[in-house]
Amino acid sequence: MIKRRLNIRMSGLGGQGAVTAAHVLAMAASRDGKFAISNPFFGAEKRMAPAESYCRIGVSRIYDRGELVFPDVIEVFHPQVITMGKSYTMPFYSGIKENGVVVINSDVPLLSDEDVQRLKDLNVAVFYIKGTQVALEVAGTELSTNMTMIGSVAGITKCVSLEALEGALQERFGKKFVASGGTATLDEAIKKKFAKKEMLLKKNLETVVRSYEMASEWAEKNNVELAVAAA
Amino acid sequence: MATQSLVGTKNRSGQVVTDPWKMMHEAERSPCFFTGSEVIKEAIRRANCDVMIAYPITPQSEAAALIGELFAEGFIGDYFRGESEFAVMSQCAGAAFGGARVFTTTAGPGTMRAMENFPMWAGARLPIQMIVTCRGINSPLSIQPDTLEISYLLNTGMLVWHAETAQDFYDWILKGYMVSEEPDVHLPLALCCDGFFVTHTKDVVNLTPADMCLPPYDPYRSPVPCMDMECPPVRMMRDPFVMKSNYISYATHASWQQEVWAAVERSRKHAIRWLDGLIEVDRPDAEILIVSSGTAVSQGREAQALLEEDGIEVGIVKVKTLRPWPEEEIRQATKNAKHIIVPEFNVTGWLAKEIRATIPDADRVYAGPHVCGGMTMPPEVIAADIKKHLGIKAESLAGRGS
DSSP states (O other): OSSEEEEEEEEEEEEEHHHHHHHHHHHHHHTTEEEEEEEEEEESTTTTTTEEEEEEEEESOOOOOOSSSSSSSEEEEHHHHSSSOOOOSTTTTTOOOOTOOOEEOSOOOOOOHHHHHHHHHHOOEEEEEEHHHHHHHTTTGGGGGHHHHHHHHHHHHHHOOHHHHHHHHHHHHOOOOOOOOHHHHHHHHHHHHSSSSSHHOOOOOEEEEEEEEHHHHHHHHHHHEEOOOOO | GGGGGGTBBOTTTEEEEEOOHHHHHTTEEEEEEEEEEHHHHHHHHHOOSSSSOOOTTTTHHHHHHHHHHHTTTSSSSSSEEEEEEHHHHHHHHHHHHHOOOOEEOHHHHHHHHHHHHHHHHHHTTOOEEEEEOOOOOSSSSSOOTHHHHHHTTSSSEEEEOOSSSSSHHHHHHHHHHHTTTSTTTTTOOOEEETTTTTTTEEEEEEEEEEEEOOOOOOGGGGGSSSSSSSSOOOGGGGGHHTOOOSSHHHHHHHHHHHHHHHHHHHHHHHHHHTSSSSSEETTTTTTTEEOOTTHHHHHHHHHHHHHHHHHOOEEEEEEEEEEEOOOHHHHHHHHOOEEEEEEEESSOOOOHHHTTTTTTSSGGGGEEOOOTTTOOHHHHHHHHHHHHTTTOOOOOOOOOOO
């Protein structure tokens, strides 16, 4: 299904980079000439607390902002979003549109039979990716898990190009970035994982590409067709 | 304007002082994809600001921190952190009394804590600009957007504008100084937006060139004596005003309060010119109008598109300024409307109350939908509410896919 607007909800935990992921994705879409808006939603910041972000990509100007109640894609960054209800909606897939896609970062299946049935009734496809493992393998740090979530949604929907993602990553991490204290601390932490900034960018991009390929392959194999119209 | 003579010269950071009208309307713009906080920084970069005083409170902290970066880059005369929002707003007053162009940002409980200062600013005719990134003010705590705090600002004597998008924010920060520093206005401006929805949202904003800036503030254009060596601060609060209980004192208080509100009225003509009207109307002939301010306008625009798919035509009235209140404009814009829908991000519906008090046949006003405490307002909910109000069967939104 080709949509005029693709609504992506990212449910993660504080510190996982869900906010950064939505921003990078929107920056990439904007670079591709599409219309995009991204915004986060979280409580007073703390690690491991629910943190959501939203990215809307479309072919005409987007006014809608705030929490994304009716998404086409939901990405779960951490198993606790499901197992401990660390989500702003219960169940975590509440509001998902028919023919949508759920991406879950987990080594093991997490959905109950009831959840599986409900998603099936809505023709929602579920893609499990061992995102944290991919991040550890490719980038050598689990802090790059958010890159696998970016790669997944891009691979399944082709909503942004890899060239644009590379540019967006460069824009986000290539220069000094001022945000909240928590974000600044995490930025410092990830920079320390790599000897050089170029290495950080390279490894993160490689993580994006690896997950993009995995997700692309899955979507092709399972005939999952969800895309946003060309700009 | 005395400062016009400075046009073409360079300021302390090497920017060219530019005619503000030309800078805002004729200079070439370049697009950026920034968060609202980054956009505030870019506006202040070009505002030729003397002093910025900060205190951290979400969701304005990022903007305040980014302006600290601007200070480090040499674009702000002075920058420091106050002890609390109350201290910040008092310190802003001190800086403005001293003839500085002052900028500050606050949000939610911070706005409430500092409240005592706002009528004082207005009464002292200090053209301070305060960004209000609205958030919940009640207990239980919420850092998410809620516009209740704006209602508390409406009767302070400040100008109160409500931006819809980061683009509004960028333009209005710069234009705001031009309006509030006019000698016949010379009042503080509370430039409000819905926190997170504007501050933390990345969107395309067209910026004016970074090497152009506004002319500096000229404190001698103030309608009250500017504080200098001839006129020390103690004379601003001299005893007859405050301490004495006599005819002169009462007359002074009464006439001065009227003068402050007359100045709010006088800002009208400047705001109309700079903001291209106090309201903006899309499809004025529609029988159903969504009248709102801030992010609720954006959500209304999406609802308009959804309803159009069902063959229901809806117009939009965006209220840009709450003080001055666009009374005549709203009366005219809603003249032929049968249904006036006022969606708001607060529990009390203060905007609907203002509109009801303004127009004839106020029962045309439907106050809602309302979300509060940081809830989001999906366009689907506005569309469903309108259908329900019109007696059209709407799809149930309960369950959200479950």
